[in-house]
Amino acid sequence: MKCTNCQGEWTAPANKSLSKCPFCQADMLQMLNEKAEVLSTDVILGNMLQAYGTVLLQNQQRLAAMISDLFAHDHKTKRLLLLSVRENIPTQLAALSTTDKNERYTHILDMQHRLADEAFLKEEIVQQMVKNWTTALGWEHEDADEPFEKDLHEGLNGFKNANGEMITQSKYNDAWPFSEGLSRVKLNGKFGYINQQGNETIPLIYTNASDFSEGIAIVGRNGKFGYLDIQGKEMIPLKYDMASDFKEGLARVRLNGKYGFFDKKGKLGIILKYEYAEDFNKGLSLVVFNGKRGYIDKRGNWVKDANDE
Template identity: 40%
Template structure:
């Protein structure tokens, strides 16, 4: 999103609204929930309304001008992806277009967001794919199917995970206990309770030796070794020691981490239990672990939540509000 039109959710006394990047209130806090920022011009909103004496969850959208459209018969909706929003009504899933009209009927048991022109949908307990016209492109036959990324999708078939192309053909046979999407040319996969990484040809590039593993992001991947988290490069070398109680993928040059009581991080003694902070790619702390809740950085800001209120910090740790 263009930073000139960046709008951030603000939480005050348990209700959400929006502020701009200067901290000015654009939409006053009045909603029970809003989705993360404004995507494709809209954000999902929810609130509780009494109808015929019964409290009901109401779902809808709000634009950057504060205009809203709500649906009394819809049970849930998602952000827009590739011009379509996933919605649930009458215990079935369908899709709305950018005019907020029904584009694909409510007929799926479950559904995912559109990615690379296809959406993963569930029919008769099996997953397949449709295009933006609602036409079935890959017949439902998988126990589970993820979204397409780089023309490849992760699927579960006969209790094992593998990868298919846009024709539904296996390009990597389902042989893994658990697997993740490909990211930066590699995918984390698990066999015999250990994680390693394969390339898009199915060749093992990093041995099965980690207790847990996350996808690569910005050249590094967070991995768990002996109950502690650190980071490896694409050669499988540990480049940031496994000293954290939890670590997340790098976003915008910074990695979010959690550290527990009395842990020592590069000479800084943190006496607070289970706090979050950020490190750079050298493993140096950029933002001290003093927060109970932090989001990854996006558009230059990380959200912090304290009870019924929130705020944002920039990459220097400066508060926005």
């Protein structure tokens, strides 16, 4: 533990953390509370971890009690942080503190995808919960180093690891950097994906493909487009004439001249009925319906007519 008043450091007895600094006798929690109302979330959490150490993240009951005290002035943030504790996010992150940043980065992405799928939480909520803690831990600017180097041999591409060992032979016409643990590769005009062991986890059967982003990739075959999840499952079937990236949680598709939008769970959130539609921007999409231009919200409600200018 470390006192934020005198900077004294000590090791608390097992399974305990002293409420007062043994050097200056300052009340630890009171010192944290005094400035809580004027400090940002990451600074408050960072001060808490500086005082009590990352071992606090493994004690859900005590951590929840401290959050309730420190964020009594900010009910919205308090609810979000308490939800993160219930979903075991701080404990999982504490277990990653001794891993290298590449492994940590991969585990954090996996954790985010799993929480979104299994806890039925919105991606944005999960990302914010994780970010609160990674920022407090000083990991906010960490990105994984590209652990593999492309190997070009006789015009064909493969990958070798940091030790110079080939993880896959140079056989692909093209290969892209790894994204979320997978590399997009192309052979004889067909796209697929390999993992970091060089295995083709998603077969090379697509004529179009994008890199994975937040566990989703756009793929195309025979002139039709859809979306894959990170396991290679078609979360949105390949039957659309056009498919765009997700923007603000929704992806624009077109079928038989009509536009609509899917959410990240593969649900058609806004039915295909528009003659034209643009990606969402600040919560609105410009559309044309029955020849009339206007803006809809993310529920498909007509918000306002568009100016002709």
